[in-house]
Amino acid sequence: MIVDERMVTYIHSLEMPDSKLLETIEQEALADHVPIIRKETQSFLKVLLQIQKPMRILEVGTAVGFSALLMNAYAPEGNRITTIEKYEKRIPIARENFRRAGKEEEITLIEGDALEVLKNLGGTYDLIFMDAAKGQYIHYLPEAIRLLEPGGLLVSDNVLQDGDVIESRFAVERRNRTIHSRMREYLYELKHNENLLTSIVPLGDGLALSVKQGEKNV
Structure with a gap:
């Protein structure tokens, strides 16, 4: 945990409930150990x-559709x-959740490897939410920048990995070392890429907010 647990608990206690359906989907996901x-x-x-008021949103990593529905609502x-x-077991659950919410026309789910899908997407997006395999973020980044509207x-x-990102790679479990090194590379690139202005926020499991530089298209 990167923030004191008592503080997180207090912040949670202040939250107002979302729609009944969103609350239900969240509880179902947590019960099934689906990360949301x-x-x-x-x-x-x-x-x-x-x-930001984005009209065109791209999400990399649907899981069961909770975050897509949340973004659609706000x-x-x-x-x-x-x-x-691409995880076949979660795709039908996500589709069913979109149906339950009556959002099949507003949310389009594309099945497949994220990098291959990204390479084949055209147009631009006002907001891209990256929440897929953490070790792949660095590989997704060039396509994300291409697809992002100025x-x-x-x-x-999840960019701070419960604080592990600041540890030496030798202090991280061997099975997590590739993800650890790739995430550090990703964060460095976010902060040093001339196309992006980035702030890394120690909230939740770590968020990085990056604005694409350049004038917005009319």
């Missing part, structure tokens, strides 16, 4: 969506979300 965005990250994302009316998932926002979740 944490409460404090949800709250932060809601505010970002109200500020982005401006008429928004469209494209979300990518002035658009790239939000990368």
Whole structure:
């Protein structure tokens, strides 16, 4: 944990409930041990969506569709979300959750390897939410920058890995060392890429907020 547990618990105690369906999907996901965005990250994302007002959203990593539905609910009316998932067991659950919410027309789920899907996408997006395999973020980044509208926002979740990212690679379990080194490389690139202005926020499991530099298209 990167923030004091008592502080996180207090912040959680202040949260207001979302729609009944979102609360239900969240509880179902937690019961099935499906990783979804944490409460404090949800709250932060809601505010970002109200500020940024993205109409075109791309999500890398659907899981069971919880975050896509959350973003759809807090982005401006008429928004469209494209979300990518390759884990076959979760895809039908996500599709069913979109159906339950009546959002099949607003949320498009693309099945397949995220990198291959990204390479074949055209157009641009106002906001990209990165929440897939953490060791692959560095490989997704060039395509994410290409697809992001100038002035658009790239939000990368779980970038501090419960604090492990600051440890020596030899202090991290051997099975996690590749992810550890790739995440450090990813964070360095976010901060040093001339196309991005990035802030790394120690919230939840770590968020990186990156704005693509350049004038926004009209």
